[in-house]
Amino acid sequence: MRSPMTFKDHHRESRIFTVRLIWSALIVATLTLVLVARMAWLQAAQHDRYTTLSNQNRVQTQAIAPPRGLIYDRDGTLLAENQPDFSLALIPEQVPDLTATLNELAEIVNLDSHDIDRFRRRLQSPRRPWEPVPLRARLTETEIARIAVAQHAMPGVRIDADPIRHYPHGALFSHVLGYVNRISAEDLDEMDADEQANYSGTHYAGRIGVERHYERLLHGQAGYRKVETNARGRILRVLEEIPPQPGQDLQLHLDMRVQQAAWDALGERRGAVVAIDPRDGGVLAFVSRPGFDPNLFVTGISHQNYANYRDDHDQPLFNRALQGRYPPGSTVKPIIGLAGLDAGVTDWQRRIWDPGFYRIEGEERVFRDWRRQGHGWVDMHKAMVQSCDTYFYDMGFRLGIDRMAAFLSRFFIGVRSGIDLPSEARGILPSREWKRGARGQSWFHGDTINTSIGQGYMLTTPLQLALSTAVLARQGVPVVPRVARLAPPAPPLAPTVLEDNDHWQRMTRAMVDVVHGATGTARRVGQGSAYRIAGKSGTAQVFSLANDEEYNAEEIAERLRDHALFVAFAPADEPAIAVAVLVENGGSGGSSAGPVARATMDAWLLSETGEYRLPPPGLPEIVPDTLGGPVITDFPRTSQEDSRAP
Amino acid sequence: MHLEPFRQLSSGAVGRPNSLSWRLHLDAPLLAALIMLCLGGLLVLYSAADSNIEVIVRQTMRFGLGFAALFLFAQIPPRSYRFWAPVFYGIGLLLLVLVLFAGVHAMGAQRWLAIPGIGRFQPAEIMKLAVPAMVAWHFSERSLPPRFRDVLVVLAITLVPVALIARQPDLGTAILVAAGGLLVLFVAGLSWRLIAAAGALLAAAAPLMYFFVLHDYQRRRVDTFLNPEADPLGAGWNIIQSKTAIGSGGITGKGWLNGTQSRLDFLPESSTDFIVAVLGEEIGLVGILLLLATYLFIVGRSLMISWQAQDNFSRLLAASLALTFFIYVFVNIGMVSGLMPVVGVPLPLVSFGGTSIVTLLAGFGVLMSIHTHRKLLGH
Incomplete structure (x- = not known):
């Protein structure tokens, strides 16, 4: 079929068309090359990058938190311990209407505004x-049970089981064990990269006490699991798994019976007891x-509970044994006495006349003895037994x-003991340098x-007093x-050697008479004891109350009374x-603190039936696994994830 | 240039007048390439559709329908197409208007007409054939190159249906239909000056289009194209995942059925518009090159057919169909590999579903008709 055009026209048209076809072919070829180049760029040049991206997509590394080590007392x-805890969590991507779901959940479980606020905060923070x-x-x-029933109608709602720390004895060991609570962003910031990786599956960290010191x-060491997931986060298979190394179990020197006895003996009074072997x-x-x-x-204390602790005048969160700083009063007299004896400024024969006060020659000021009428003729032994102040003023x-x-300072007064607990207070050992530095004043007589x-x-802590008493008991050998139960570090102090070793025995004898002597200030403490106790009572004056606290008149009277102190060692x-x-x-000290010390020592030195035996x-050696109590290693995750994904 | 002798020579090797394929009005090389493409596409689709055999069955049925259309359209001589072109075009326009008022709503657009007993179909698909046929018809009695008046007529023929399709909205089909019409102008010899002027005008109008013509979702796609990482979990997700799939495939791929991006659902639309990413991931650059070679062969053979065509209507229509086919390929692969914004254009004869399979194969039927109804010299 020919068009009615001339051959010449046809030829020209055909040529135009052919040229355009060649152009078309060239453009097609060029554009194809563009596609090839693009693909080669993605698949050859950028292959490694996209392989990584693809693996990051599908392979997720999940940290497996190691089970935390258990803590036992000396007898196991x-x-x-770690107990299973069931918690409620939401997968926001699966929840069609978050507000509606939260409202529905609030009807079947107890949700306060604090929970909701915390949830919203977590929702805002960066997450996968x-x-x-x-x-x-x-x-x-x-x-x-209620959630399980309603769960089918609430996609994205899940119950997780996690091991959670539990302290079966509650407050009894609170200040020494401390506690764990939710690890915070600040905690993680303080760690280096390795530690952060080790903590990536961990929700809890030790906050104070043993839990903190031995964190x-x-x-333990976190394990990890490489899993392949699909785009909705559903785990399809486990590619690789390194199990975690559980945390180390700790055996403490603490003795349940001694701790309980000391706790009970203190009763509802504010105070502290530290006992050291x-x-x-x-x-x-x-x-x-x-x-x-x-x-x-552990799971985050509520505002109300925390406010109760914080506003309590008795300061239950304050670790008196470790951080409370009190004047030691007469409980340091054995050490001061030894200092005087060793320096030769007195001896066991030297006597002075105590009229009930002491005055430095040529000075007006009078320093009173606790007994107004005085003790009469006093030597070192009597000064110890009756706690004569005048003798010690003079000496x-x-x-x-x-x-x-x-x-x-050789008895840890004003020296940190190095105990395996964090935030130990140092106390104050007064000296010329200390007073110049702290008060800007020179030292007076x-x-x-x-x-x-x-x-x-x-100022000393109860721990320091117990430690100085232990050094006294060891006749100058420092104790850490x-x-x-872990290898202790080397003692921070060298042993104290006296010019005359006999002073140790004589001072111990004087302390025994404090408890067992007819005139001892703590003679009631030693009554009926199956073993001999060396002790010293003390009374520390309270001068003022903290300004920022309000007390009623009755409380003021009570809180201005002297602190009672007692130190002892036995047998x-x-x-x-x-x-x-x-x-x-x-x-x-003798009548108030002494009986507490006696009860504590009885719990250690007497058997359950009350017979004396030396521990x-x-x-x-304990074998923790046979001791009962659940040892939780891993929890199967309840995974409803994805099965109800839209 | 005196290419006429080559034109006749080149038809000698295959499709001899007496061969079976010639008598069936089929072009053997083109048909072979198309069947190869469809079979390969089924393999990729099987993986992309998570080994779902039902998808394969449905796709195969569509191919069956498509090849039936191809065979049917190949039997109709080109002069009939020329004669009926204005009628088809008119019916197409009517249907497009009808869609605006009585179309079926689906996925935020109104693109389908429901035909009782048969199902739904997209009138826009008719226009992929009717528009280039109508434009070619316009030039069938006129001399080339087109004059300015011709250009205006062609623009009218093309842009009326394009506007109707873009309103549905269906940007992908609109682009393909527009290409079908405008490419006729190009191969008809539209002067380079006019092409340059149109290009400049388009470039100037692009920002205006962005702000005043595009729908919100289309604007988002452009934004996403310009910066996919701005919203990696939202609008940028598709393109990031498809690039990751392709890139991670490397030279030889992760192996058939082993593409983690598509098998684990990271790649969206993996069996439809984004299917080339599955190929790239599982068979790698090798697979992509094979695919492109097949497409290139089909386009090349189609251009050859248009070159050998003997009248303006045939050669213009054939060239337009060939080049539009390539535009499918380029737009789809370009979009999946992140070269251009996301536009709803399927990978021709590989992507799952759509009326496009039938239209495309019918188009190749027209091409084969053009090729096998020639009057050969010496006969």
């Missing part, structure tokens, strides 16, 4: 898609009252602050005289206090326990 009684966001922990059985040991430094009891319930802190003045401070009976600027001839007791505003030093 479980003090901190399809990662569950926790809403509430510690679901009750009833709540779990690294208790935590001077033979190995093991801490047998570490009590600070009032205590708190550590279990409240301390002649000894001088420099020699006194040097000697006291009166300061020396006050210091010689444990008043004035001197240990809560947990006197082969010491197996050294105790320091503080009772805030307890009045007289062997060191710790018994």
Whole structure:
């Protein structure tokens, strides 16, 4: 079929068309090359990059938190364990209407505004898609059942089981064990990259006490699991799994019976008891009252509960044994006495006349003895037994602050003990340098005289008092206090060697007479004892109350009473326990704090049936696995994820 | 240029006048390439559709329908197409208007007409054939190159249906229909000056189009194209995942049925518009090159057919169909590999579903008709 055009026209048209076809072919070829180049760029040049992206898409590394080490007392009684806890979490990507679901959930489980606020905050913070966001922990059985019934109508709602720390004895060990609580962003910021990786599956970290000090040991090493997931986060298979190394179990020196006895003996009074086995430094009891319930802190303490603790005038969160700083009062007299004896400013024969006060020659100021009428003729032994202040004023003045401070420091006064607990207070060992530095004043004679009976600027913690008593019991051998059974570090101090070793025995005899002598200030403490106790009572004056606290008149009267103190070790001839007791505003040391020390020592030195036996030093071998109590290693995750994905 | 002798020579090798394929009005090389493409496409689709045999059955049925249409359209001589072109075009326009008022709503657009007993079909698909046929018809009695008046007529013929399709909205089909009409102008010898002027005008109008013509979702697609990482979990997701699929495939791919991006659902639309990413991931650059070679062969053979055609209507229509086919390929692969914004254009004869399979194969039927109804010299 020919068009009615001329051949020439046709030829020209055909040529135009052919040229355009060639152009078309060229353009097609060029564009194809563009596609080839693009594909080659993606598949050859950028292949590695996209392989990584593709693997990141499908392969997720999940950290497996190691089970936290358990904590036992010396005999294997479980003090901190891991219990399953059921918590409610939402996968926001699967929830069609978040507000509606939250409202529905609020009808079947107990959700307060605090829970919701915390949930919204977590929702805002950076997270992986399809990662569950926790809403509430510690679901009750009833709540779990209600959710299980309603869950089919609420996509994206899940119940997770996680091991959670539990302290079966509650407040009893609160100040020494501490607690764990939810790890915070700040905690993670403080860690280096390796530690952060190790904590990536961990929700809890030790906050105070043993839990904090031994955090690294208790935590263990995280494992991980490489899983292949689809785009909705559903786990299709496990590619690789390295199991976690569980945290190390800890055996503590603490003895349940001794701890309980000290706790009960303090009763509802504010105070602290620290008991140390001077033979190995093991801490047998570490009590600070009032205590708190550590279990409240684990999943995040509520505002109300925290406010209750914070606003309590008795300061239950304050660790009196470790951080409370009190004037030691007469409890330092054995050490000051030894200092005087060793310096030669007195001896066991030297006597002075005590008219009931002391006055430095040529000075007006009078320093009164606690007994107004005085003790009459007093030697060192009598000064110890009756706690005569005048004798020590005289001796301390002649000894001088420099020699006194040097000697006291050998007994951990004003020295951190190095105990395996965090945030230990140092106390104050007053000296010329200290006063110049802290107060900007020079040292006066009166300061020396006050210091010689444990008043004035001197402040010690109950732990330091127990430790100095243990050193006294060991006749100058320094002791490193240990809560947990782990190789102790080298003692920070060298042994104290006296010119005359006999002073140790004689001072011990004087302390025995404090408790067992007819005129001893603590003679009621020793009544009916099956073993001999060497002790010293003390009373610390309270000068003022903190300004920022409000008390009623009755409270003021009570809180201005003297703090009662008592230190002791027993049995006197082969010491197996050294105790320091503080009772805030307890009045007289001998009658108020002494019985607490006695009860504590009885729990250690007497059997359950009340017969005396000397506990062997060191710790018994325990096999934790046979001791009962659930040892939780891993929890199957309840995974409803994805099955109801839209 | 005196290419006429080559034109006749080149038809000698295959499709001899007496061969079976010639008598069936089929072009053997083109048909072979098309069947190869469809079979290969089924393999990729099987993987993309998660080994769902039902998808394969349905796609195969569509191919059957498509090849039936191809055979049917190949039997109709080109002069009939020329004669009926205005009628088809008119019916197409009518249907497009009808869609606006009585179309079926689906996925935020109104593109389908329901025909009782048969199902739904997209009138826009008719226009993929009717528009180039109508434009070619316009030039069948006129001399080339087109004059300015011709250009205006062609623009009218093309842009009326394009506007109607774009309103549905269906940007992908609109682009393909527009290409079908405008490419006729190009091969008819539209002067380069006019092409340049049109290009400049389009470039100037693009920002205006962006703000005043495009729908929100289309604007989002452009934004996403310009910066996919701005919203990696939302609008940018598709393109990031398809690039990741292709790139991670490497030279030889992860193996058939082993593409993690598509098998684990990271790649959206993996069996429809984004299917080339599945090929790229599982068979790698090798697979992509094979696919492109097949397409190139089909386009090349089609251009050859248009070159050998003996009248303006046939050669213009054939060239337009060939080049539009290539535009399918380029737009689809370009979009999946992140070269251009996401436009709903399927990978021809590989993507699952759509009326496009039938239309495309019918188009190749027209091409074969053009090729096998020639009057050969020496006969």
